[in-house]
Amino acid sequence: MIITVTLNAAIDKTLAVPSFRLGRRHRAVEQTSMAGGKGVNVARALKALGQPVIATGVAGGPTGTRIIEQLTDEAILNDFVRIREESRMSTAVVDPTSGEQTEINERGPAVSETELQLFVDKLLYLAKGAAICVFSGSLPRGVHSDLYSELIKELHRLGVTTVLDSEGEPLRLATWAAPSVVTPNEREAEELVGHEFADDEDRRTAIGEIAEMGASEAIMTLPDGCLALVGEEGDQAHPRRLFRATLEPLEPVSSIGSGDAFLAGYVAARYAGRADEDCLRFGVACGAESTQYFGAGVLDPREVERLMGEVSCEEEPALPLRR
């Protein structure tokens, strides 16, 4: 079983608004509303890819009830802790004329200490039957930045593989806790290592720095694929290697959540025991395929297989790692 954790679950509303401009009144030509939050998107894509997944996290108020009902309607297994404050709505405006996307995330609910303890107990219980746990997104108000870091250590004691996709302080602290995989996008990776990237040389160096901080595997998603340090140091059967996977970008319908689809693809392929290159190519194909739909985490597995043939994955020269 794969667990996805979403502590800032939401109802995601996506509106298509041609020629969107600030300060104007508009009419949406198309709209969707679905359960969201990064871990929920990952769970949706994993379900579409046929992998066993359970989505957990916290959800509150009428919006929380809608999130849980919509997940159940989609037949995505879920087990959320109910909290007192109301879960948030997130709105994305996609302009089909310019291709630009604007996202507005409401301030999420605060989580009390008692509610958080209920969640931690639930996660540790679910983890007894899980091989992989994916932590996605920001932390809610009222929760200390080291939560992911603490949970990663707990899950490692239970022998669970941990995957982390977050940003800022929670990402930095949790990277020190030696997660099995971290998957920042370029901007998040720049923030994590504390400098901007001018070229691929800088990106390769940063991947090494992230591994030195503690992550066993570091994957940086890029607009045209990913740069990934995978495998294990000192493991003859699964040596640590650096790869660059590339795909010619597609004309997107909406690229919101493509990072979540990438992550789901990578995790699904790993869970199925595929080789490193195939896991990365599959992840990139999933990220790309998900851009062809309005909803985050939505993809067609047959299209993913087709696109996978177009993803190249080359090994890059080894990095001089210090540890």
Ligand SMILES: Nc1ncnc2c1ncn2[C@@H]1O[C@H](COP(=O)(O)OP(=O)(O)OP(=O)(O)O)[C@@H](O)[C@H]1O
């Ligand atoms: N237009 C596109 N065509 C093909 N692939 C795309 C396109 N846009 C994104 N992708 C793929 O999706 C993956 C994720 O990209 P990105 O780094 O933008 O994630 P992200 O910023 O974390 O996204 P989000 O947080 O919204 O899920 C990458 O592997 C990238 O190749």
Ligand SMILES: [Mg+2]
């Ligand atoms: Mg992302």
